[in-house]
Amino acid sequence: MMGYRVVKRQEPLNWGSFFIFLVALVLSLSLSGAMLAVQGKPFLKGLYLLWDGGFGQLYALEDTLLKTIPIFLCALGVAVCFRMQIWNIGAEGQFALGAVGATWAVLTFPAAPAWVLIPLMLVCGAVAGGLWALVPALLRLRLGMNEIITTLMFNYIGILLLQYMVYGPWKDPASFGFPMTPMFPVAAVFAPVVGRIHWGIVLCAVVAVALWFFLYRTRLGFELLAGGENPRAARYARMPYNFLVVFVLVLCGALAGWAGVLETSTTLGRLQSNVMAGYGFTAIVVAWLARLRIPTIAVFSFLLAGLRVGVENLQLELQVPAAFGGIIEGLILLTVLAGQFFVWFTLQPRSKGED
């Protein structure tokens, strides 16, 4: 590095950033491959199995899409918050509350028909998740409490609340004492729309379009984006900054809550404490990797879901330890984020006569 100095670019790279992403991806995959090789596993076959497990077969694609849905919803919510520089890391707890809200709806109205129950679950899930995010928002506005801490702590409280309901008042009396709610009635399960993929995917599409429209075609959306760039200037321009803080947090809570509703209803069919699969935290990774842009978030959610699903195939066929998937994910995140350095800065060779 001796012969170079760091110079900030006039304009951040546009198409070049995609190229940098590719380089980062290749680097991380090569490192992963090297790790496979060190363990004595075939390197290219491993990468092929990773691809095949995530995208190579129709059922794999379906599995990946099913996993994409909750990640995408959470990531959208988190990205909206991050755009305003509200560092909400409470998506996991908001997901839990959404699941709890939907379960309340199902257990209170078990005989309701689907056209009543499904919207009711969505409303209750959104309200529960939104309320859960509202408290940190108010704490930030009224008491100046850092939302990173409050939302993080609320994760634990939310998950414990879910566990309390499942171990206590909502435990299925017929389940031999195992902590799970009774099975949901068929009316409470989102129906499949294509293959095994349920209506959640339509919800994702609707939310994505609505959010895009809101951010780029409405005044409030513009104020949100501006408020994120420079809160002080936004305040001077009399934009409703405080309202927006509450708004983005509640929105994220609602979206993460919907992810919780979908997961509880479709993958488990009842509420158990293992509905928590870390999607709230994965969403943060995805939102960062995608640089908070909606179409990119969709792509990255899909890719990350595919990685998670593909790693299982790798485990099954090559006996690679489960930790390997986490390592690859971490490597990709690190290299891509490090690569983003080059989007903003460049290295120029020092000329002979300098310093």
Place this chain on the structure above:
Amino acid sequence: MRKLMLLLAAALLVFGGLTGCEKEKPAEKTATAESAAKQDSAPAATEEAPAEKEFKIGFVYVSPVGDAGWSYAHDQARMELEKRPGVTTSFVESVPEGADAERVILNMARKGYDMIFTTSYGYMDPTLKVAGQYPDITFMHCAGYKTAPNMSAYFGRVYQARYLTGMVAGRMTKSNVLGYVAAFPIPEVIRGINAFALGVRSVNPDAQVRVVWTKTWYDPATEKEAAKSLLDVGADVIAQHQDSPGPQEAAQERGVYSVGYNSDMSTFAPKAHLTSAVWNWQIFYDHVVDSVRDGSWQSGQYWWGLEHGIVDIAPFGDMVPQDVRDEVLAKKADIASGKVAVFTGPVKDQSGKIRIAEGEKAGDAALLGMDWFVEGVVGTTE
């Protein structure tokens, strides 16, 4: 700058390709002696092979096989099965109970496995679901209770081994406070605690067993912290229903005793480890694989115990005196022969109410749904 980037990218691709070409081995030959388990599912699936079709067995584990605990014990048995001619096995570890489990089981089913063992209670519903879709595959679910024409539930009467470890712990404690680091308040765990407490109080009626819930099967750091919290209230023997040896290490660090679970944990805490309640799954797995292969397999609930040798206690640590050993081994023989049952009345619960009447032996249904603690246990079942 651009040229540099292009050069870098090209170099990486070439590097990647080269490493690939060097290290790639043909699919049939699997790798080095280092890897924990070898199998290749690729040749196994061909029907037109001249020898009989390979019998493929898949295992789904809830924690890593290196946990030295629950999954490790199952994997030891799997490796024994692997040694059989004509049998290949594979496993997926650290599968979260929930949506992911169903996908993993489905994938195994799609790849034509003949038997699939799912080794955690949380896999029950996913296993049942996949069993309904693949009637030709035999599913064995551990630690649950649902069955289907092609799915059995199995477990082991590890509470018998726990009772014996309780006897050892009861004899070795000086403070009369024993700590129990437990995972989830489900009947299986509660039953283990009760058996342990009954064993302790059979030799030491003044002792009490304090319970702490970690709400996780496998999290070494959390388990160790929980053990420390028990040590802080005066426990001098730490027992556990967890998948890692964390609590054992905590006990050793404080210079007190510990009782392990799942496997012989003495290597992690040689000065502290009295004994463990261990599994010998290979005895059961051999039987069940044989019965599938010769066609005599039937769906049902299997709950074997000391009499079959599927549960046992680990070798005693050096600090256990000979008279204690003799006492415990004599009781073990009694339980194994059926002369004595662990849950024989009179047994009172924490409030003093008689739950098992004098002379009565608790039936399996009562054991499977156990949600109350015996007298002498300090803690709640919430």
